[in-house]
Amino acid sequence: MVSFFKILRLYVLYDWFSSISSTGEGVWIGANTVILPGVTIGSNVAIGANSVVTKDIPSNTVYGGVPAKFIKNK
Structure with a gap:
């Protein structure tokens, strides 16, 4: 049986990750x-x-670090 808290946790994780939008290839x-x-x-x-x-x-950039900063253009 799946508990209410597991369902809530999955919903929160889905909501968290669904707000990230990666446009392009x-x-x-x-x-x-x-x-x-x-x-x-x-x-x-590239991150x-x-x-x-x-x-x-x-687009067309390389980022890295904490917090992520611009490194170079591709």
Whole structure:
């Protein structure tokens, strides 16, 4: 039997991850990267491992760090 709290937890996780929108193709996200809700990631973007993405990322760029900062254009 599934408890109410498990259903609530799944709903909260779905709501959390459904607010992330990755527009376009060719997005690379490194291991252990945290992307906060409401952040939009452009096309052809690379995000380094262990980064924390707090703001929108434009297309054709490389970001990394805590918080994720611009590194270079592709």
